[in-house]
Amino acid sequence: MRRLLIWLPLGMFLVFLVVFAGGLIKPEGRVIPSKLVGKPMPAFALAPALPGKPGLSSAELANGQPHLVNVFASWCVPCIAEAPQLRQLAEAGVPVYGIAIRDRPEDLQRFIERNGDPFRAIGGDPNSSVQIALGSAGVPETFIVDGKGIIRKQHIGAINPEDVPGIMSALGDAK
Amino acid sequence: MVAALLLAFATPVLADSLMPAAKYADEQLADPAKEHQAKVLMETIRCLVCQGQSIADSNAEMAGDMRALIRTRIEAGEKPEAIRAWLIERYGDWVSFKPPLDGLTWPLYLLPALFLGLGLWIVSGRLKRRRKS
Numbered sequence: 401m402r403r404l405l406i407w408l409p410l411g412m413f414l415v416f417l418v419v420f421a422g423g424l425i426k427p428e429g430r431v432i433p434s435k436l437v438g439k440p441m442p443a444f445a446l447a448p449a450l451p452g453k454p455g456l457s458s459a460e461l462a463n464g465q466p467h468l469v470n471v472f473a474s475w476c477v478p479c480i481a482e483a484p485q486l487r488q489l490a491e492a493g494v495p496v497y498g499i500a501i502r503d504r505p506e507d508l509q510r511f512i513e514r515n516g517d518p519f520r521a522i523g524g525d526p527n528s529s530v531q532i533a534l535g536s537a538g539v540p541e542t543f544i545v546d547g548k549g550i551i552r553k554q555h556i557g558a559i560n561p562e563d564v565p566g567i568m569s570a571l572g573d574a575k
Numbered sequence: 576m577v578a579a580l581l582l583a584f585a586t587p588v589l590a591d592s593l594m595p596a597a598k599y600a601d602e603q604l605a606d607p608a609k610e611h612q613a614k615v616l617m618e619t620i621r622c623l624v625c626q627g628q629s630i631a632d633s634n635a636e637m638a639g640d641m642r643a644l645i646r647t648r649i650e651a652g653e654k655p656e657a658i659r660a661w662l663i664e665r666y667g668d669w670v671s672f673k674p675p676l677d678g679l680t681w682p683l684y685l686l687p688a689l690f691l692g693l694g695l696w697i698v699s700g701r702l703k704r705r706r707k708s
Contacts, residue, residue: 432623435667475592502592502636527597528640535665537623538637 431556434535434543441469441549442533446523449500450508456497456523462549466574467495468567469543470519471531473503474511476539482558483515489564490518494571498522501531501539542567546574591636599646600639606650613646616655619672620645620662629672 436442441458448455461469470486472479490496498519500508508522525531534543537556544553544567552574559567604610617631624635630642648658662670674680 430626430669432666432669435663435665473592502594502640504593507593526594527643528637529644531637532641532644532662532665537666 432537434554436535444530449522449524454521456521464547466546466571469497471499471536471541473501473539474507478558479540485559486518487516501525544570596639597643599643609649613649
């Protein structure tokens with residue numbers, strides 16, 4: 401028994417070594433899912449991010465129709481990659497709403513001229529307060545919200561072409 | 576040419592917005608007691624962007640916005656633990672560097688005491704044996 405116990409510290413050291421080496425070789429890029437999935441959209445009211453386009457409030461989002469709420473920004477590179485998919489969804493009749501994080505109207509205007517405008521309304525979130533209230537940790541992120549304003553699903557990162565069918569079916573389920 | 580190239584690599588390309596930091600992101604509260612409360616809380620809230628750092632240490636824009644949110648709420652009279660709970664409601668326990676005591680985390684709290692007890696027991700055994708011999 402005692403003979404075996406002598407090897408215990410070495411064994412523990414080796415276990416730590418393997419754990420730390422694993423973390424160094426392949427660091428864990430962690431995504432932080434929002435805990436609000438399955439819960440109602442938090443209450444908010446955002447001013448229009450662009451002149452001539454409506455802003456966004458949580459009251460408007462409980463309008464009896466499933467929809468997408470896209471958290472994005474003109475300064476976000478993956479948001480450019482996701483733009484064609486958002487256009488495609490909007491053209492298929494999906495109501496897409498935007499929350500523009502830390503954006504300026506002139507930059508947003510240019511972004512929309514370049515990448516198209518799938519948004520029914522865009523609320524400006526200049527200090528990320530609504531983003532934090534939503535439990536969102538970055539841009540872009542997309543929330544699938546049902547007609548009662550309950551968050552059904554969160555898509556973290558850009559919506560790639562292969563993600564579109566999944567989002568369409570989740571919207572169908574959200575009715 | 577070289578200078579332009581260096582400059583291009585020196586700044587992360589469009590990683591941050593062009594907007595200035597939020598009020599209270601880098602500005603202390605006027606009341607030192609409230610600022611202290613905010614600072615203690617900010618040191619135990621994890622930055623969601625650079626995940627090993629607290630929002631007090633992080634230069635990420637989102638961390639600045641979270642500091643501003645915490646200072647604004649403390650200024651308004653909210654208790655630090657209520658703000659922590661509000662953040663945990665959104666991001667999970669992961670956002671806090673102060674883990675709660677529950678079914679998953681009890682070894683964190685219990686094991687150090689257990690190891691200390693074990694160490695004392697071994698040492699006292701040794702001492703007794705030495706006295707005998």
